[in-house]
Amino acid sequence: MFDASLDRLWRGAQRWALGWWRIIDLGAVVLVLLLSPSSYGRSARDRLARQIYTDTLPILPGFTALAALLSLVITHIVVVTALSYGLTRYALEMVIRVLVLELIPLTAALFVAMRTTIPSGAQLARLRQAGVLQAWRARGADPLRVELLPRVLAGAYASVTLAALSCVVALVMAYLGVYGLTTAGLSAYTRMFGQVFTPSITLVFTLKTLLFSLAVALIPMAGGLHPPPPGALLGQDGAAPASLARLFAVLLLIEALSLMGNYY
Template identity: 80%
Template sequence: MIDSLYPAPLARRAWALARRWALAWWRIIDLGAVVLVLLCSPSSYRRAARARLAQQIYTDTVPILAGFTALAALLSLVITHIVVVTALSYGLTRYALEMVIRVLVLELIPLTAALFVAMRTTIPGAAQLAQLRRSGALQALRAQGGDPVRMEFLPRVLAGAYASVTLAALSCVVALVMAYLGVYGLTTAGLPAYTRMFGQVFTPSVTLVFALKTLLSSLAVALIPMASSLYPAHSSALQRRHAAGQGGLARLFAVLLLIELVSLLGNYY
């Protein structure tokens, strides 16, 4: 008789969890649509809005650009050396550089850039936005006739997406240069073979998948953390706030994993 009492609370918890999950994803989709509408609105590009956006892009991109580029260069040299030495031992030298470019440039660099921007820029920015909401600054801005989404949310989202794309693009160029130097050294003798192999790897379909993967990953790391910070929690308990933050991170990692899986299917199947 006691066991028969458990299904009802369990069903209620499952239903509440499903509702929170659906509500969280609906908020992300809704705010993504709002951002798209604001991007198409001429009022989002007035002088004050442009200055605010430029400042946010500079703040979110420039401080982390040099550090991540150096990290990408070091990672490229290490991975290139490991792959080349392993390929030499198995007699697969001619495939080594192509493997480096496929693994490093197509897969690792865009994903690493998105995660780096999330940890260094968008998640701290989402915490700042949540603090503004809890302090009442967003409500005061709305009471003065301003739009918190346009003035606070939109610049952070666009700056996060811009930082992710910039870091991925620059780091891919650095990785390609480091891969060449790691195999051929300081000589131009390998340029014809390298450019031919590069063209064989970056076919039109692979280039399209790579561009879409980079763009979607940047939008995910820019939008998902910010979306969770705009809405108040239904409970004031500290554990609920921690659970909401962990749920946002779980959704972010799930989306990045899904994008990575789809890109792998598009490139190799």
């Protein structure tokens, strides 16, 4: 019984190490393809533009509306709570710190993962199982350049686009929620915005958004490109739950590191 437990532990450690190695290897391959001029031919640009369009446009209006509604609700809750405690001067700054710096980028990354990159990774797994990727190789084409690279770039683009646009919408909604349809508070608002977005916090915010986009773009594709290790569980769509767990773990780790960079 003890030997069986050690064997299961060893196999689990092997699957864990193999899963992370595949993600790192895929990131290196994508970087090489990005730096290769042959990845930007006319047909490759057409595929990339089409993938970006199909991955970003359908989810953009819905998430923007969700971000606007979330911004109004959180702004109202924070302002009313601050009024009751006599902390009105800190209410708007708290809204921007919590909403724009923390919630919106993480929510955008999760939204893109659930609506775009995880289904795209599952579709890539079905193409692999059906032999389509092998057929590309047999015809002399590189399936990584044809199928993988557009999906990764489109997922990263969708995450950055949703985060950037939703942060702008959240800033506008926060202003309207506090000052209303007037320009009387514009100077105070811009001054407070400058106090929040210092160079160090802006750098951390930018890096966090980019790392979120890379995580949601790479990890599901790594799970779809490679067959699961022996003994790994599979979902109904062919995706390994371990791959999804890695994605959420990486997002939480990036968020924790950003909090440390901002407030410690």
